[in-house]
Amino acid sequence: MKKIITISREYGSGGRLIGKLVAESLGYDFYDKEIIDMAAQESGLSPDFIKKTEQNLSSGFLYNLLLGSSYSGTANGASSINGTQMLPLADQVFNAERKVILDLAKKGNCVIVGRCADYILNTSDEIDSKSLLNVFIYGNLEEKLKRIEDLYKEPEQAAKKTIQQIDKRRANHYNTFTEATWGDRKNYDIMINSSTAGIEETARLISEIAKHQ
Amino acid sequence: MKKIITISREYGSGGRLIGKLVAESLGYDFYDKEIIDMAAQESGLSPDFIKKTEQNLSSGFLYNLLLGSSYSGTANGASSINGTQMLPLADQVFNAERKVILDLAKKGNCVIVGRCADYILNTSDEIDSKSLLNVFIYGNLEEKLKRIEDLYKEPEQAAKKTIQQIDKRRANHYNTFTEATWGDRKNYDIMINSSTAGIEETARLISEIAKHQ
Numbered sequence: 001m002k003k004i005i006t007i008s009r010e011y012g013s014g015g016r017l018i019g020k021l022v023a024e025s026l027g028y029d030f031y032d033k034e035i036i037d038m039a040a041q042e043s044g045l046s047p048d049f050i051k052k053t054e055q056n057l058s059s060g061f062l063y064n065l066l067l068g069s070s071y072s073g074t075a076n077g078a079s080s081i082n083g084t085q086m087l088p089l090a091d092q093v094f095n096a097e098r099k100v101i102l103d104l105a106k107k108g109n110c111v112i113v114g115r116c117a118d119y120i121l122n123t124s125d126e127i128d129s130k131s132l133l134n135v136f137i138y139g140n141l142e143e144k145l146k147r148i149e150d151l152y153k154e155p156e157q158a159a160k161k162t163i164q165q166i167d168k169r170r171a172n173h174y175n176t177f178t179e180a181t182w183g184d185r186k187n188y189d190i191m192i193n194s195s196t197a198g199i200e201e202t203a204r205l206i207s208e209i210a211k212h213q
Numbered sequence: 214m215k216k217i218i219t220i221s222r223e224y225g226s227g228g229r230l231i232g233k234l235v236a237e238s239l240g241y242d243f244y245d246k247e248i249i250d251m252a253a254q255e256s257g258l259s260p261d262f263i264k265k266t267e268q269n270l271s272s273g274f275l276y277n278l279l280l281g282s283s284y285s286g287t288a289n290g291a292s293s294i295n296g297t298q299m300l301p302l303a304d305q306v307f308n309a310e311r312k313v314i315l316d317l318a319k320k321g322n323c324v325i326v327g328r329c330a331d332y333i334l335n336t337s338d339e340i341d342s343k344s345l346l347n348v349f350i351y352g353n354l355e356e357k358l359k360r361i362e363d364l365y366k367e368p369e370q371a372a373k374k375t376i377q378q379i380d381k382r383r384a385n386h387y388n389t390f391t392e393a394t395w396g397d398r399k400n401y402d403i404m405i406n407s408s409t410a411g412i413e414e415t416a417r418l419i420s421e422i423a424k425h426q
Contacts, residue, residue, distance in 0.1 A: 133409075138398050183398070185351050191404040196346075197426045209418065213410045 002133035002210040003108035006117040011166040012144030015137035021203035023111040032113040043096035143195035215346035216321035224379040225357030228350035234416035245326040256309035332391040356408035
């Protein structure tokens with residue numbers, strides 16, 4: 001029985017919904033954006049700031065944002081405000097989310113979406129790898145476009161661009177904060193094309209795997 | 214019900230055996246090296262030559278092999294022997310294997326290992342994509358090394374090199390003859406790490422998917 005399931009996903013693949021259905025089917029807790037508020041409590045940073053950090057993960061953006069001229073970066077990436085040493089804010093956000101994810105995983109019976117949870121849990125000594133199932137959900141372009149058009153009323157050309165941008169952002173975030181590559185099969189126990197069987201059947205399959213492995 | 218299952222696999226992942234177990238469990242025919250003899254019959258080339266072509270897929274090797282000085286390649290890749298136009302031998306082998314794979318798939322109820330079968334069948338108008346399940350099997354380095362040591366008595370360092378060489382050869386072959394990239398998730402319906410659940414459980418999972426999707 002897999003007590004902790006992480007879901008990484010291409011934009012438009014329905015990965016988030018699949019994770020939600022898996023959690024419902026197994027009676028597990030589901031964590032996606034919920035992690036933002038928890039990381040805010042953990043770190044003292046505002047939820048809004050964490051959300052923006054997640055959405056604009058370029059270090060340039062973060063350094064520039066940091067209190068204007070009173071900020072000075074150092075060679076090892078640490079920052080200082082009025083002489084007080086601190087980690088760059090992006091690292092603070094990552095560390096806070098990391099701590100939240102580890103705490104949730106230690107309690108178990110949960111599905112966690114995104115936020116490098118697969119890598120964080122794979123590399124933690126505190127997590128038994130036998131209780132962990134790392135899943136990557138992807139899809140065919142045609143089905144992803146259809147899904148985005150249906151859900152967000154975005155026309156095809158715009159949706160194509162959104163897919164590229166959001167997947168690039170997800171890859172950048174992952175590749176910046178881990179020593180692995182987003183979407184590289186090495187990180188996952190299973191990778192499933194949700195276009196093949198559809199959202200509900202894919203969720204059913206993952207629940208079955210979690211129960212029997 | 215998926216009537217045609219293709220298995221692509223990393224060396225040492227047990228993909229071949231998994232395919233065999235899936236075929237047994239579903240009562241399907243299993244094709245791996247069997248395709249060599251069938252392609253020989255199809256093309257008039259000898260099974261030995263096809264085997265060598267599969268194992269040494271660099272065009273340099275093939276061109277050099279081709280009857281020494283009486284061979285002359287042309288700008289468009291065609292060859293001529295004593296003035297008779299012919300396809301390069303590597304293409305002849307690929308085309309013969311392609312025809313065999315299409316014929317097998319049209320009959321259905323089969324598991325086919327390697328030989329770009331996923332791409333050949335994905336891109337053929339003659340195959341209903343709903344009856345096709347393209348699977349990629351991979352594994353953790355540690356488990357792959359252990360498997361190769363157990364099966365072939367190869368010590369760890371040699372096995373590491375063999376994995377690299379054979380996977381590189383498989384990628385080269387695939388990338389040469391298709392317009393896709395070996396191991397790229399886009400080509401597959403599902404990618405499974407056989408180290409997570411082991412050979413038999415992975416085979417059971419694929420059989421279940423084939424039955425219920």
